[in-house]
Structure formats: C-alpha cells, structure tokens
Amino acid sequence: MKVRTKDIARIANVSTATVSRVLNGSPNVSEKTRQKVLMAIESLDYTPDLFAKNLAKKRYWEIGIGCTDEVFRGIESRDYQFYLKVIEGIQKYFSRKKCNFTIFSVDSKNLEENIKGKQGFLLVGGGVTKKTIDFFQSIGKPVVLVDQYIYGYEIDCVVSNGFYGEYKLIKYFLDKGYRSIAYLFDTATHFSYEQRRLGYEKAMYEKGYTPLVYPFNEKSNMLEITKRILEEHPEVEAIATCEDRVALKVIECLKALGKRVPDDVGVMGFDDIESAETSDPALTTVNVFKEEMGSLAAKRLFDLLNNEDIRPTQISLFTNIVIRDSVKL
Amino acid sequence: MKVRTKDIARIANVSTATVSRVLNGSPNVSEKTRQKVLMAIESLDYTPDLFAKNLAKKRYWEIGIGCTDEVFRGIESRDYQFYLKVIEGIQKYFSRKKCNFTIFSVDSKNLEENIKGKQGFLLVGGGVTKKTIDFFQSIGKPVVLVDQYIYGYEIDCVVSNGFYGEYKLIKYFLDKGYRSIAYLFDTATHFSYEQRRLGYEKAMYEKGYTPLVYPFNEKSNMLEITKRILEEHPEVEAIATCEDRVALKVIECLKALGKRVPDDVGVMGFDDIESAETSDPALTTVNVFKEEMGSLAAKRLFDLLNNEDIRPTQISLFTNIVIRDSVKL
C-alpha cells in the first residue's frame, strides 16, 4: 500500500496541510509539530506523488534558454533551421508543463538580467563554450546542455548519436562500392562535429581505406577548399560534410567549378534540415530528430527541477540515414 | 491560457466525461458526439495534462523485468551485488509510481506466462542477447535495456559511461608514472566490457604505450591467466580488470602466486560493488551509479508507457573513479 500525506497526518495527529508544510520546509511550523511529523514520516517510508504535487502547484517554472550570439540571431531571423526545430521541441514540451521560458544570448552584455528569476537553464547549441558552462554551473541551478557536450564535464546533456549516424551513412556507400570519400570537417569545438568525423573514420578504416579529412573553419573559403579536394584527389567520388548547410554550399561550389552533382561528385550532409529536401539535387544526409532533442532536454530539465534524480546523464538520440539524390547509387 | 477538457466540453456542448471518453478512444460514444468533440479539440490546440491524467488513473502498470538465468540466480541468492543494486533502483522508482513488477528469467521455459499481462519490459544485464531483444521488440510493447546495448539496434537503453570511466582511471595512474598496465578483458558480448576496454586503450595510446589486453571467458582459469601475465610481462605494474568481481579473483590469484597487492602488482576493478570496499586490500575501482541506473531505466519505461516521447535514446550515466588501496600511489 502506498503511503500518503493523509497517513502521515493521522499518525502525527495533525492535518495534511501541516504535513505538506513540513514536507516543503515551510517556516510556519512549530519545532514541536515538525518533529512529530518528521517522526511519522520516518516510520512510514513515504515517497511523494509527483503527479499530485505538480497538479496542485499552480506556479509556473521560469526557464532560461541560452545560446550563442550566432544561434540567437539565426533563431530570430528564422534562418537557422536546425535550432529552430530544437526550440520548437522545447516549446512543445514546456507548453503542457507549466513552464515559461525566455531565449537569450549568453554573449549578451546584460546576461545578469536574463538569468534573474530563472529556476533552470537550457544551454542550446554546439557553440557553447567551457567558460559559459562553468558560469552556469556556478549558479547552482539545474542546467542541461542541448546538442553540446565537452569531454571531462559531468553535466546533463542531450545530443544526437552522430558517430553512429555518420558511420552508417558512409558504410552504406562503401558497401555499394565507393572507395574514395572525402570529409569536410568544421574544426569548431563542437561535440557533434567530432563524433561525426569519428564515425566517418571508423567506416573508412573498417574497409581498409585511409580517411581523407579536410578541416575548415568559419574563415575558410569553401570554393577554394572544394577546388583543392578535386585537385589533390581527383579520384574522390563523393564529399561527406559535417552538416547540411556545408553540404549545400559545397554543391554550389562544385557547380561553380563545372562539376555535376551527383554524376561527377556526390555530396552528403548531416542534420536533414528542411532545405535538404528541396535542394537541387535533394540532399543525401542523416536525420537528426531535432524536435525530440528539444523536448527531451526540456523534459530532463523539468525532471531535474522536480528532483526526480540526481546524477547527471548524457542522453543520446539515435539518427537515421536518409538517401536522396545528391549521391549516385 | 492553457486549454482543458472543460473548455472542450463547453464548446462541444457535452460533459467532460464524454470529452475524456473521446480522448481515450472509448467505444461508448456515438459517432455524432465524437465528431463534435473532435472538432472542438481541433479548434483549440489541446494538450493533455499528464499529471492530472496519471493522478486520476488508479490502474497500476504491470511491468516485466527480464534477465538472463545467470543474473536471475544471482539476484535470488543475493550474490550478484551489481544487479541487486540496479533492481533496488527500479524498485524505488516504481514504488512511487503505480507500477507493479515481476522479475523473471528470459531463459526460462515458461516465458510466455511471464510476459502475459505485462505492459512494458525492462531487460536487465549485459548478457541479454540479440535473440532476446528481437523477441521482446516483436511484442510491440515498450522495452528498455538496462546496462546493455548492442550496436545497430535502435532501442531505448540505459548504460554507464564505462569508456570515460576506465579512461580516467588508467590515465590517473599513467599520469602518476605507471608505464605498464595490463588489462583483463571478458570476451562476453557485453557492451560495458567493450566500452571499458576501449577507454583503457585510449589512455594507453595517448601516452604512447601499447595496450596489453588479456582476453578471457567464463571457462578460463584465472590463476593460469594471472600467471601468464606475470611470466610474459614481468614488467607489469598493475592489472586492470573489466569488473570488480574479476579484480577480487585476481587479487586472490596473485596472493596464491606469492605476490603482494599492491606492493608487487596493483589491481583495479570496475563497478564499485560493496565488497570492493571491504576486500583486502580495498579495491581501487570506478563507481557505477547502479541504483540511478535502475531508477533512470524505470523512469524511461514509465515515460514510454505514458507516451511522453517516441524516439529511442541511449542514456549514459557518468562514472567516477574511486582510489583505494589495491594500487600503489
């Protein structure tokens, strides 16, 4: 039989209201009654019913969603499809859970103000730095990283299984007879990017091929890199990339260089953003469940807020390959 | 403003009872009223309150907890400390959540009977095979693997981050000047074991040392293997193992061979079971949060049962190294 506040109340000879007050550490209880109630609780092995608790509470949780300036602008302009979807997932979850949230840039000058009154934080995006994480951890309120993780941290996070997704994608084409696939790797310190590259390398190694990784950063000229790949490795049959936005750019570059996609060179993306479907040719890529990522993170934060459990976990979403037209079959 | 069943009822001009019936697909609603209610719902963007729903439902969920014969016996005899703790965690979570559960062996003859009436399953233990997973997936009810994962499966699972834990442990001693650490690796197809070995190898490679892996299986004679390690590699300063129970055995073997632990050879475990603390010498190991693993898995299954989200995820718990006396500092 489940123990309820009613049972405690009966044993301690008080009302359930008082039990609730003791349970929630209200100051308006005399030390004597508090002890009585505490003893009754001891003797009963009570665990509160979270459903009832949450239903009875009318208060809303105030959540802060922080991201880098880049992501923040991308969300505002509705340009950054990936994180737009993630935010949608967050929104969906919170909308049914008595949570209000505000999105802000962690790079903004008035950070202090954005943090004020918030009871928990979601830090969204691969660009979130150690410094930012340290700062938010120091606040002492629950924090969940979304689409980001940094080695060595014990912190709650929700990421996609980019390693396995990229591995599956590359292996798929290697199994079909491809032998030379290059990889465009964004060197930004982004957990996902690294995982994906690792997956690419594993697939290549397994077949006995040497990975052909071309690193780049935000300052790089994509046209030049594309050209270099073709010059240095004319045998390249396809170029895999760390994300769809890069893949889309590479397709443009290839076209500019007079190459046909996929006939001369194939291109693969990662993320499966909306434009991946409508691009010409439609992009072969890996689907990241962006909304799920958002709602999963929101859920985790909510659980943390409700003290459901304590130890930090890394939650990793499986990914699916989606084969379209940008790589010849 | 949040939409409630009351609002739907008002618009559709029915009672909330009827709304609830439509929402839950009860057959006892005329097609006409159903349509009215459905239209009202459409117009309102309703999302049900899970707290209220769960509170109102008095029904208990019936959960099945399956494990291999080995684990099952180990739990019954209260011998297998690791999974005993995991089960405790499951128990703790379910006890406050209207869930009844039964533990059974997936290798038993009357499997069919154990499955009957269950609404969800937890498959506990590294020994759970592909065949078993396939079978349970085919039932079409929520399944969560606990302390197990098999590559290629898209299935919910909760595991410990053995890779990073073992890496941290080995690195800790390598940083202290250790140069030759051997590794005893159980070849049973166990996700955790493999992850841990990988962590060991990463730490060794990073320092420029060659991993020294000694595989074994249930049929192996541990004394012989221990002897072989010492003969083939007299320079070995410590033996790391894939789990505490093995480490404890190795300590015995070393003693039998006239070696002192940790003075002649150090020994490291993994899991931090209870006897790790009381053994002589107390075991240096990595702590897996066993109860959390159980409660996290139970929670995930519960969420699945409540349709909270759909995509399978891998949940990975961080691990901590615990330095005791079985390795010289």
Place this chain on the structure above:
DNA sequence: CTGAAAGCGCTTACAG
C-alpha cells in the same frame, strides 16, 4: 450513449 459526481494526492489562500 451520456452526465453528475466523486476521487486521485497533493498545495495553499483563508480564517482563526
């Protein structure tokens, strides 16, 4: 097939 009403286990003004 449908509605009025009780109940799930908590919290929290309100009154004292």
Place this chain on the structure above:
DNA sequence: CTGAAAGCGCTTACAG
C-alpha cells in the same frame, strides 16, 4: 502556528 476546505485537470463507476 494550524486546520477545514477548495482546487489542480483528469478518469470512471454509477445511474439513467
């Protein structure tokens, strides 16, 4: 400081 009572948003016998 404490209790009686209403309410959170659902579900479900029960009666019709």
